[in-house]
Amino acid sequence: MKQLFLPILTALLLLAASASAQREAARITGSLTDRVNREPLPNAAVALLSAQDSAVLFTTVADGKGAFSFRSTPPGRYVLSVTYLGYTPLARNIRVDDTTRLLALGTLALLRKGVNLQEVEIVEEKPPITIKEDTIEFNAGSFKVRENALVEDLLKKLPGIQVEKDGTIKANGETVKRVLVDGKPFFGDDPKMSTRNLPADVIDKIQLIDRKSDQAQFTGIPDGETEKALNLTIKPDRKKGVFGRASVGYGSDGRFSVQGNANRFRNTQQLAVVASGNNVNNTGFGGSGGRGVMMNNANSEGLMRNWIGGINYSDNLAKGLRLSSSYFLNDLRRENEKRVEGETRLSTDSSRFTNNLNGSLNGTTNHRLNMRMEYDIDSFHSLIVTPHVAWNTGNAYSENQNTTLLNKDTLNTGRSLTRSSSNTPNLSGSALFRKKFDKKGRTFSTNLTFGAGGSDVESINQSRTAYYEQNAVSEVDTIDQKVTQRNRSNNLGLRMSYTEPVLNDRYLELNYGYNYNFSSSDRRTFNRSKPGEGYDEPDDSLTNSFSNVYSNHQAGLSLMTQRLRYHYTLGMNVQFNSLNSENLTKHNEIRQSTVNVSPLAHFNYNFSAKKRLRAAYRGQTKQPTLEQLQPVPDNSNPLFIKEGNPDLRPSFSNNVNISYNAYNQESMRSFFAAMNGSFVLNQIVNATSLTNDGRQVTRPVNVNGSYNLSAFVVNGFSMNQGQDRRTAINTNTNLTYSREVSFLNGRQNFTNTLNLTQGANFNYSYKELFDIAAGGSVNYNRARFSVDKRNNTDYFNFGLSLDFNINLPLGFIIGADVDYTANTGRSEGYNLQYTLMNGFVSKSLFSKKQGQLRFQVYDLLNQNVSVNRTVSGNYIEDVESRVLRQYFMLSFSYFLNSFGGKASRVVGGAPPPPM
Known part of the structure; x- marks a missing residue:
């Protein structure tokens, strides 16, 4: 196969070179x-x-x-x-x-x-790229994609945009958190629902936006709250009909994949329906006729079967009243096997090793209902209401085999089995009311947030553990228990903000916020009074009822200055926190009060419409979770026991961000650099204690001294090399340095970790003949420990990828994608090198090419594996998981494009499809 692959690649490159040389x-x-x-x-x-x-x-x-x-x-x-x-x-x-x-x-x-x-x-x-104040706008017709391509395939052609294997979108190094369609949410906030459902040929423009908060959009006063978002605008002639696709495929080993979607866009109305099912590890919607060969399932842990269905509806119901809503159902089943090897350094000449084999079968059903209603009451008043409903049910089964060694001596061996079922409903939402006054810059807003939810979990824990002394069994511990846990939570928040213009181009903001959160947990454990009968004997040592009330008052004052080239905000926030934890079983109570004072600063400077500098500081409080607070051991794994700590205090993080962005519209070159820093006070970490018989007990505690520093640079440019020839190159450099604080048997350890990644990718397309995408990355990891220098470790990850498609006569297309991965510096058996190669051949059908027959192979070399390393404290862990291996599949797809009227020809845009 390698002997065949290299000549094909060489021929493609020579073909591109000869085509370039044909014309002066x-x-x-x-x-x-x-x-x-x-x-x-x-x-x-x-x-x-x-x-x-x-x-x-x-x-x-x-x-x-x-x-x-x-x-x-x-x-x-x-x-x-x-x-x-x-x-x-x-x-x-x-x-x-x-x-x-x-x-x-x-x-x-x-x-x-x-x-x-x-x-x-x-x-x-229509120029290919237009730069506006906070928006880079790409003309979709200027970036050629093949027939029946998806929006995700189009995004891969844009300079500065990267699409990861799992569908995550990054723009100039920042993750895109929201994708809108004609300015409206599409199936909530999941970007992949639009990029993997909508065809590329219905898109008119792609707008990359530094999206301001709802409050800043209303007042026109920047508040420093922005997020990366994409807005996809639909071509006007595509709003007069129905479009979509349907495909069905069946392959070897019983592999199958079915999916379909239908979309109707009419003026302001959007209606979309999606459905899919597969057992090829596709958790969403994969490419079927686009540039991607397979379904983005590389290195997914375990074997998955997934069913998905949903409907999205948006419309302007009346003057000033806009509604966006969606319902989504996901039923997922995952079967997995893991091999885990861990090492804990105890001293300069002693280590504890853990070997674990785990098999699991998990099933979850998730319902999500999202809604957003915007009502412009008049030019001075508006209301935004966003309710969300989620309901999850799940079942889990797992078996474990454990062995613990002290150097070469066995401490314990064991087997355990866990079965559980859960039910988790949740309701949340917000209501934002905003008012403008006659005086420009004078505004008032109030935002009410609410939430109610919880979970009911019932589990059966069974285990048998043998403990050794001098390599002989000294004790056998057996557990057979039923555990029920009922958690409830309710929260209510209110934030009010008032802005007043002062002096020239300056605004004063006063804000006040109040948050109330109540949570409770009732954990009950039962043993069997008689073997083989029901669980009827309460275990008081593992039973506890616990409630927690957290509230805070926050007040802030800030001055915002807005000028032509720059704007900045300087302010101060004071937050009063109150925590009241009550152990209802033991009848004791813990009360805590803390005060956090933090400055607030944002600075934006626009050197021009194409160059921008940003800097920001923000302080943030994070509360401990209910599981971290509840003082009851979790012994579902008898060798890894977790305890709660009701004395935990809230953590407070100081975050600093600096970024510079430059975009050259003429050369289509983008440059982005950023530095981020985070320093955490009272950070919550797990303190670990190891017993002589090999048990590990963790308990959360507050520590100081941890921080995280990171920097990255993204450079991208596109080159037109002649008619219908285009080259795009992106490079990215990432550097992260962090210090973590951990405890082992009461001894404090500092772990300093360095991560350096250098990556580059290259895209080249020539007319309608072929396109190639190639990339590579090198990742270096270094960990240094303060307590035991023998724990110090260095390891590398290497990756290479190649993706190409070739158009042949008579409607045939062939393509392949190849991913090569190599790991070094791991434990024995984990330094693996493997190549994941996928390929396909497809044939267009019917006179209008609305059908496609495709034969594809996944993991042609049968080498797919999943290996990961984790370094934390003085603990190093390597994990190998079961993955999907080689299969073949034959599929048929039908593309629906039914549009009314004649589509107008627009210069600079893609021509309409034949009708």
Whole structure:
């Protein structure tokens, strides 16, 4: 297979090189002036479009004297398009012959808007990238994708955008947390629901947004709260019909995959229905006819069967009233096997080793209902209500075999079995009311948040553990128990904010917040009074009823300054915390009060529309969980016992973020750099105690001295190398340094961890013939321990990937993706090298290519594995999990594109599909 793969790759590269050499490039020059006064027009946008399909091939910007040039233009027919603010766009047909070396267009005069145009031809020219205040807008038609591609495939073509194997989207190194469709939520906040369902050819624009908070959008005053979001706008002609896809596949070893979706967009109304099922480890919606070969299941732990269904509906119900809602159902079953080896260094010459074999079978059913209602009461008042309902049920079964060694001597061996069932309902939501006053900048808002939920869990714990002395069994401990745990939680929050303009371009904000959280836990443990009969004997030592009330008052004052190029916020927050924990079983109570004072600072500076610097500081309080507070041991695994600590105090983190972003619209080059720091007071960590017979007991405690520092740089650029040829390159560098505090048998240890990753990926496409994506990464990890230097460890991870597709005559497409992974510095048996290779061949069917037959193979070399290492405190753990191995599948897909009316041809956009 390797002997076959390398010649194919070499042939593809030679084909690209020979295609580039077939035509000599020419230089095109010209200058732009005002038609009336003959003054130059600096910074005008100039583009070369394909005369065949109006796709944007080259872009540039005129210099200070209005001059422009295209240096390397291959022979062909083009449309020269010029746009300038306040002037009527200009278009001119030009031709570059094989013998042309220089095409001088001379002076081109533009008319101010309102002038009689007569001989000037007007087109709707769409540049590939447009930069606005907080938005980078990509014209989808400027980035070619193959037939029936998904939005996810389109995103991979955009400079500065990365799509991970699991579908996670990163823009300039930051994770995109929200994807909107025409400005509205699509199946809640899960980005993959839109990127893996919507076809690429219905998208008009992709807008990368630094999305402000709802409060800042209403007042127009930046508050420093932003998140990366994508907004997908639908082409107007695609809002007059129904589109979607359906596919069914069956393969070897009983593997199957079925999925379908249907979408209808009409004016402001959105209706989408999705459904899928598979047993090939696809947790969402995978590519079926797009660029991706398989279904993003590489290295997923265990074997999964998944059923999914959902409906999304959005519309403007009345003037100023907008509704977005969705219901989602997910039924997942996962079967897994794990081999775990861990080492705990006790001293310079002593280590404890744990070997664990685990088999598990888990099933969960999840219902989610999301809704967002926005009501603009009038130009001064608005209301946003967002209720959420979730209900989870689950069943779990696991078996464990454990062995613990002290150096080479056996301390214990054991087997355990756990069965459990759970029911977890949850209701939450918020209501935000906002008011503007007549005086600009004077606003008032109040936000009410609420939540109610809990869980009911019933489990059976059975185990038999043998303890050794001098390699002989000294004691056998048997556990056979039933545990019921009932948790409940209710929370209510209120935040009010008032802004007042002071001086010039300055605003004063006063805010007050109150939060109340009540949680309770009732844990009951029962033994069998007689073997083989029911669990009827209460175990008082493992039974406890516990309640916890946490509340806080927060008050803040900040001054916000907004100028043309920059804006900043300086303020101070004071938070009063109260914690009241009551042990209802033992009739004792713990009360705590803390005060946190933290400054608040945000600074944004715009060097230009394309360069931006941001800096921010924020303090944040985090409360201990109910499980961490409840003083009852969890002995579901008798060798790893977890205890709660009702004396825990809230932690407080100080977070600093600095970032710089630059985007060159002409060269389509992006640069992003960021540094982040976090220092935590009263951090909650697990203190570990090891008994002489090999048990491990953990108990959460508060510590100081931990921190985390990180920096990353992302550099991306796209190159047009001729008509219908495009190259995109992205590099990323990540550096993380952290210090963790841990305790082992009462002894404090500091673990300093360094992680350095360098990655790069490359995309090249040539006309409709083929496209290639290649990438690589090197990851270095170093851990240093303060107590025992023998624990110090260094290890590497290496990764290479290749993905290519080739269009053949008669509607055939072949493609493959290859991922190579190598690990070094691990425990014996975990330094693995493996190659995951997938491939497919597909055939378009029917006259309009609405059908597709595909044969695909997953893990062609049958080498897929999953290996992970964790370093924490003075403990190192290596885990190997069961994964999906080789299978073959034959599938059929049908693409529905039913649109009413005739789609208009737009210059710079993708042509409409044949009807």
